Amino acid sequence: QPPPTCLDESVTLKQGVMNRSKLIEGGKRLRKNWSNCYLAVTHYYLLFFKDMKSAQSGAKPEITIDLTGAMISWSPEKSSRKNCFQVSTVAGQQVLLQEECALTCKEWFDLIKNAIQRLPMV
Numbered sequence: 001q002p003p004p005t006c007l008d009e010s011v012t013l014k015q016g017v018m019n020r021s022k023l024i025e026g027g028k029r030l031r032k033n034w035s036n037c038y039l040a041v042t043h044y045y046l047l048f049f050k051d052m053k054s055a056q057s058g059a060k061p062e063i064t065i066d067l068t069g070a071m072i073s074w075s076p077e078k079s080s081r082k083n084c085f086q087v088s089t090v091a092g093q094q095v096l097l098q099e100e101c102a103l104t105c106k107e108w109f110d111l112i113k114n115a116i117q118r119l120p121m122v
């Protein structure tokens with residue numbers, strides 16, 4: 001399943017604002033840097049857009065995360081912020097996601113976890 005090149009409502013399970021910090025990209029550990037972004041979850045991918053406006057006007061995602069074989073876990077030790085979880089991909093990308101409301105954050109977590117579990121293991 002190739003990654004969507006823009007927001008596609010027909011395959012989007014959930015979309016909304018999240019705080020994100022990349023941890024590892026291209027095998028390199030990055031300096032932690034939180035930013036507010038617009039996340040869309042599909043059955044196969046996480047798509048991160050700059051904001052809602054750019055997502056809904058057809059912009060390309062800033063980051064695309066392949067959920068096949070990915071791992072997700074709560075990671076309170078990775079941040080001083082509450083409600084943090086991390087997603088790691090087979091390709092070695094790592095992002096931290098965070099949201100102030102514990103309930104909303106758990107909804108994202110459960111949805112992404114379910115999506116991962118439906119995909120084949122690699």
Ligand code: I3P
Pocket residue numbers: 031032033034078079080081
């Ligand atoms: C980092 C920045 C991050 C913080 C991180 C700091 O400092 O304050 O927000 O992560 O903590 O190192 P800098 O901007 O100078 O790089 P949290 O907000 O998630 O705690 P860390 O080093 O303990 O990860």
